[in-house]
Amino acid sequence: MRGLNKINSRAIPLLRINVDTDAIIPSREMKKVSKRGLSEGLFAGWRYLSNESRVLNPDFILNDPYYREAQILLSGDNFGCGSSREHAVWALHEYGIRVIIAPSFGAIFYKNCIRNGILPIVLNEEIITKFDNGNININLEEQKINESIKFEIAVADKEMLLQGLDDIDLNLKYINQIKSFEKIDRKQRAWAYL
Amino acid sequence: MSARTLFEKLWNDHTVCQLADGVDLLYIDRIFLHERTGSISLISLEDAGRSVLNPEKVFCTMDHIVDTFPGRTDKTTMQGGRDFIEMTRKATNNENIRLFDIGDREQGIVHVTSPEQGIILPGLTLVCPDSHTCTQGAFGALAWGIGSTEAEQALATNVLRMEKPKSMRVSFDGELPAGVTAKDMILHLISKYSASGGVGYAVEFSGSAVKSLSMESRMTLCNMAVEFGAFTGMIAVDKKTIDYVKGRPFAPKGELWEQAVQYWEDLKSDNEATYDKEIIIDVTNLSPTVSWGTSPGQSIALGEKIPSPNDFEDKNQRIAAENALSYMAIKPGQCLRDLKIDAAFIGSCTNSRLPDLRRVAKLLKNMKVASGVRAICVPGSTEVKLAAEEEGIDKIFMDAGFEWRESGCSMCFFAGGESFGFEERVVSSTNRNFEGRQGPKTRTHIASPETVAASAIAGRICSASEIEG
Numbered sequence: 001m002r003g004l005n006k007i008n009s010r011a012i013p014l015l016r017i018n019v020d021t022d023a024i025i026p027s028r029e030m031k032k033v034s035k036r037g038l039s040e041g042l043f044a045g046w047r048y049l050s051n052e053s054r055v056l057n058p059d060f061i062l063n064d065p066y067y068r069e070a071q072i073l074l075s076g077d078n079f080g081c082g083s084s085r086e087h088a089v090w091a092l093h094e095y096g097i098r099v100i101i102a103p104s105f106g107a108i109f110y111k112n113c114i115r116n117g118i119l120p121i122v123l124n125e126e127i128i129t130k131f132d133n134g135n136i137n138i139n140l141e142e143q144k145i146n147e148s149i150k151f152e153i154a155v156a157d158k159e160m161l162l163q164g165l166d167d168i169d170l171n172l173k174y175i176n177q178i179k180s181f182e183k184i185d186r187k188q189r190a191w192a193y194l
Numbered sequence: 195m196s197a198r199t200l201f202e203k204l205w206n207d208h209t210v211c212q213l214a215d216g217v218d219l220l221y222i223d224r225i226f227l228h229e230r231t232g233s234i235s236l237i238s239l240e241d242a243g244r245s246v247l248n249p250e251k252v253f254c255t256m257d258h259i260v261d262t263f264p265g266r267t268d269k270t271t272m273q274g275g276r277d278f279i280e281m282t283r284k285a286t287n288n289e290n291i292r293l294f295d296i297g298d299r300e301q302g303i304v305h306v307t308s309p310e311q312g313i314i315l316p317g318l319t320l321v322c323p324d325s326h327t328c329t330q331g332a333f334g335a336l337a338w339g340i341g342s343t344e345a346e347q348a349l350a351t352n353v354l355r356m357e358k359p360k361s362m363r364v365s366f367d368g369e370l371p372a373g374v375t376a377k378d379m380i381l382h383l384i385s386k387y388s389a390s391g392g393v394g395y396a397v398e399f400s401g402s403a404v405k406s407l408s409m410e411s412r413m414t415l416c417n418m419a420v421e422f423g424a425f426t427g428m429i430a431v432d433k434k435t436i437d438y439v440k441g442r443p444f445a446p447k448g449e450l451w452e453q454a455v456q457y458w459e460d461l462k463s464d465n466e467a468t469y470d471k472e473i474i475i476d477v478t479n480l481s482p483t484v485s486w487g488t489s490p491g492q493s494i495a496l497g498e499k500i501p502s503p504n505d506f507e508d509k510n511q512r513i514a515a516e517n518a519l520s521y522m523a524i525k526p527g528q529c530l531r532d533l534k535i536d537a538a539f540i541g542s543c544t545n546s547r548l549p550d551l552r553r554v555a556k557l558l559k560n561m562k563v564a565s566g567v568r569a570i571c572v573p574g575s576t577e578v579k580l581a582a583e584e585e586g587i588d589k590i591f592m593d594a595g596f597e598w599r600e601s602g603c604s605m606c607f608f609a610g611g612e613s614f615g616f617e618e619r620v621v622s623s624t625n626r627n628f629e630g631r632q633g634p635k636t637r638t639h640i641a642s643p644e645t646v647a648a649s650a651i652a653g654r655i656c657s658a659s660e661i662e663g
């Protein structure tokens with residue numbers, strides 16, 4: 001995974017609450033055992049007038065040509081709630097989204113973002129609705145939007161995104177601790193081991 | 195030692211070490227996979243040249259994609275579904291992972307099968323790339339849903355890097371009125387405190403009403419913790435928990451059983467333990483609750499009127515209500531009871547266990563599903579199905595006009611195969627009423643199995659007490 005730091009792009013205002021992962025990618029769009037080929041299905045229920053014809057719905061904000069190259073998505077409370085499907089994040093990433101700004105996120109979705117090179121930013125609704133439709137400038141290293149608005153992110157999550165790190169490599173650094181925990185635990189909770 | 199909550203006990207006993215910045219390395223005891231999101235973890239792990247560290251602690255089932263028609267095979271109504279099934283079989287075989295396959299007695303919806311087989315036990319951590327893994331917190335365990343990439347992490351390293359959520363206690367106090375169930379309790383909680391009310395919290399359900407619930411109903415309650423936005427839900431261990439687990443195929447035996455029980459008896463919050471947030475709900479006045487909108491938070495008691503967007507102070511809630519009313523084709527002020535239905539569905543990891551089916555069978559006996567209503571029952575596991583058949587429950591369902599299916603997730607969600615029709619109104623014992631959840635433009639009302647059965651008979655949404663006369 002390539003690291004992520006600075007993004008300067010238009011931001012798609014999908015300003016509604018509780019956008020669930022079924023809406024981000026409907027189940028019917030997850031046709032193969034693969035992480036790829038999913039962007040066609042992104043927001044399929046809203047993006048197309050009909051599922052069969054795939055004619056674009058002109059009223060859906062993603063279809064506005066003004067936002068075609070946008071890498072930032074703005075949304076409402078509880079974005080990415082619902083099903084744990086990581087396909088939602090894979091589809092967003094493949095479509096080109098690198099940053100999502102919302103007042104809050106579904107917990108599993110948030111983590112899935114960090115692991116797949118998308119920066120989820122938690123920001124007050126008042127600030128989100130005040131962005132005009134020009135470019136937004138994100139700097140992850142400095143944790144700043146448009147050079148003035150500070151945002152919070154856990155240090156570990158930030159490192160993962162900046163360096164494009166892999167979980168497994170990170171955990172394996174602690175393999176000795178894991179092994180010695182297991183050794184003691186196998187005695188204390190012998191019943192827990194199969 | 196200072197007083198600790200159940201959640202703290204579970205968390206601490208699994209903490210391998212604390213890393214910088216509030217991140218803990220948490221030990222994972224069991225990993226469950228299914229063919230839809232689990233298969234991809236195994237395949238992606240293999241592609242990266244890695245393997246599963248302890249295959250004996252990993253289990254896999256076929257539940258999401260498989261058809262539930264009688265006589266099913268690997269072929270699926272969902273286009274490309276066969277691929278998921280075959281790849282899952284191959285990958286689990288390569289990694290020596292136990293698979294509950296089509297035709298096996300143990301096959302079923304992961305959150306039904308796992309407790310049934312004694313795979314989840316009190317005091318364990320269990321993860322699964324499925325958001326309703328919180329169901330299994332009913333056993334005094336830490337069980338939660340993760341993404342597929344996180345599943346790879348757990349499979350390859352036995353640990354997950356985690357930030358500790360805050361703690362919340364939701365106490366349901368008082369005695370539940372007759373005909374009101376765990377499903378109504380959880381829908382009430384979510385409608386009152388919103389679908390994001392639990393975000394950031396590990397929620398412990400307690401109080402006299404929870405204590406009096408069966409293990410199966412406790413699972414119903416914990417199942418929808420994720421619909422409350424919570425990290426997970428859990429319930430303290432008591433005698434019911436231990437009795438349920440005893441003798442299950444993968445539960446400890448002999449001396450190990452004794453050791454386990456000793457450990458489990460402490461799996462409750464200490465009296466003086468404190469929580470970051472507390473909610474208290476008096477259940478004595480609860481009544482059957484049904485969703486009217488497209489989020490579980492948009493639910494009301496059956497007697498209430500459908501709200502108007504103007505009833506919501508918050509602008510976002512207002513817009514959400516407008517969208518939901520239009521999607522569901524209903525109007526403010528209408529009564530749910532006046533809504534005619536096209537279909538009724540009993541199944542899913544929320545409400546498809548033997549006691550659920552028994553309660554429904556009691557209602558359905560000598561009754562008929564209203565004409566024009568398609569009614570389907572999908573037992574949660576093959577075990578449940580066989581046990582129900584032994585009691586003759588299948589006959590009661592079929593005599594009433596229900597389809598009786600093989601176990602699986604089935605039409606709890608639309609995978610691209612079978613669905614309820616366009617704009618059809620469905621009353622469903624499932625957990626999600628999102629737009630399109632059960633099929634393109636399908637209108638889902640979630641409710642208890644009792645309410646679903648009663649509605650099927652009446653042909654419109656109604657509670658069991660109405661048809662019992």
Ligand code: SF4
Nearest residue numbers: 326542543603606607
């Ligand atoms: S029954 Fe429904 S909610 Fe439960 S695991 Fe299956 S698809 Fe998910």
